[in-house]
Amino acid sequence: MNYERVIVFGAHPDDEIRMAPAMARMAAEGVQVTAVIFTDGSEGYPLPEMKETIVETRARETEACRKVLGIHRYVNLGAPDMGLENTKSMLQKVIRVVREVRPQAIFTHGEKDRHRDHLATHTLTLEAWWHAGEPVAAELGPSWRTPHLYYYKNTALEGPVVEYDVTAYAHKLPEALATQVSQHTLFRRTREDFLAEAERIKANPPRKVHRFILHAWTVLKDFPATS
Numbered sequence: 001m002n003y004e005r006v007i008v009f010g011a012h013p014d015d016e017i018r019m020a021p022a023m024a025r026m027a028a029e030g031v032q033v034t035a036v037i038f039t040d041g042s043e044g045y046p047l048p049e050m051k052e053t054i055v056e057t058r059a060r061e062t063e064a065c066r067k068v069l070g071i072h073r074y075v076n077l078g079a080p081d082m083g084l085e086n087t088k089s090m091l092q093k094v095i096r097v098v099r100e101v102r103p104q105a106i107f108t109h110g111e112k113d114r115h116r117d118h119l120a121t122h123t124l125t126l127e128a129w130w131h132a133g134e135p136v137a138a139e140l141g142p143s144w145r146t147p148h149l150y151y152y153k154n155t156a157l158e159g160p161v162v163e164y165d166v167t168a169y170a171h172k173l174p175e176a177l178a179t180q181v182s183q184h185t186l187f188r189r190t191r192e193d194f195l196a197e198a199e200r201i202k203a204n205p206p207r208k209v210h211r212f213i214l215h216a217w218t219v220l221k222d223f224p225a226t227s
């Protein structure tokens with residue numbers, strides 16, 4: 001994971017938190033981590049009275065999460081929650097962000113999912129990854145071929161696996177989840193629950209390893225030999 005720049009794609013604000021310990025470790029080791037979220041999270045309200053303010057609330061929670069993880073920045077592409085579609089304009093937005101960040105690795109959702117936005121995130125990122133590297137659509141920025149693409153969640157694909165030890169950052173998962181107060185009804189936990197869990201982990205860290213599945217188109221020659 002000794003990349004200079006990476007992008008983590010998520011369908012909704014909080015999907016990327018699955019990678020919280022890995023993002024925190026990369027950031028601490030000098031990797032520029034950009035999290036790109038497709039939708040505004042506008043359907044994530046458990047009470048009708050939260051409807052009008054939920055997007056603003058989640059944007060604030062995202063910034064709190066960014067600080068906990070110590071990552072470079074978050075980008076929100078502004079698609080409607082439960083309405084992310086693989087349209088030309090959305091594809092152009094993703095190509096533009098890939099060409100702007102110029103990552104050496106992309107992390108995204110896998111293909112095995114039941115949420116339409118997660119499936120659209122999967123197909124859009126795969127397609128944009130490829131298109132961004134082609135000498136086409138030059139108004140979206142100079143072409144950029146990202147060498148490595150990983151799935152960090154919801155895949156049944158059996159690509160090569162990269163294991164990343166995040167034991168020293170395991171507490172960042174509950175700390176990041178603690179910032180997502182508007183989602184705590186859904187998570188069935190409180191902020192206090194998450195912060196107490198973070199303290200328990202810090203006192204006695206269990207070994208934690210992220211397993212990332214490499215997509216088959218990834219350029220393997222950039223990896224060191226394993227034996």
Ligand SMILES: [Zn+2]
Pocket residue numbers: 011012015115118
């Ligand atoms: Zn989601």
